[in-house]
Amino acid sequence: MSKKVVEVKTLKVGKYVILDGEASKIKSIQTSSPGKHGAAKARVEAVGIFDNQKRSLVKPVDAKCDVPIIDKRVAQVLALMGKEVQLMDIESYETFELPIPDELKDDIVEGVEVDYIEALGKQKIMRVK
Structure with missing residues (x-):
């Protein structure tokens, strides 16, 4: 299980991320601006490499997520x-x-x-x- 931990703001379209335990290729990333009391959030849309299922992730941009080593x-x-x-x-x-x-x-x-x-x-x- 080779993976590393990165912040959500460092993810790029075309790179890979682990969502629901599956390695997925990122198709799009949208970020929302921070509100009065909240942090900026990122919505990551990805498709599984091995099962072709669409998955999404919504987290603050400074949160951590797993990236597989391909x-x-x-x-x-x-x-x-x-x-x-x-x-x-x-x-x-x-x-x-x-x-x-x-x-x-x-x-x-x-x-x-x-x-x-x-x-x-x-x-x-x-x-x-």
């Missing part, structure tokens, strides 16, 4: 097995299986290299090189 890696396709694919990491030579994303099923063939990400103990194929 590990982007390259792997080579060893074998196609129905809806899954067997991959070998280029650096560590570790082999593992991942489901094939619907948008990439036509592009993935044996021997091709793919980019995948690893966050919070989960992995997902992102694109074909």
Whole structure:
């Protein structure tokens, strides 16, 4: 579980945040100005990386939140097995299986290299090189 703690005001669109225990990519951030007795608040809208669910977060801008440490890696396709694919990491030579994303099923063939990400103990194929 690799994550770090940052303040809400340091978050940017396109970066990642942990919402409801899931790593999510930030789609929009709105901040409201402080009131007479309150602090400025931020509303963060994000979409889960692994489950594509929309999530939102409303907190004061000086509050803390968790940010996942995303590990982007390259792997080579060893074998196609129905809806899954067997991959070998280029650096560590570790082999593992991942489901094939619907948008990439036509592009993935044996021997091709793919980019995948690893966050919070989960992995997902992102694109074909």
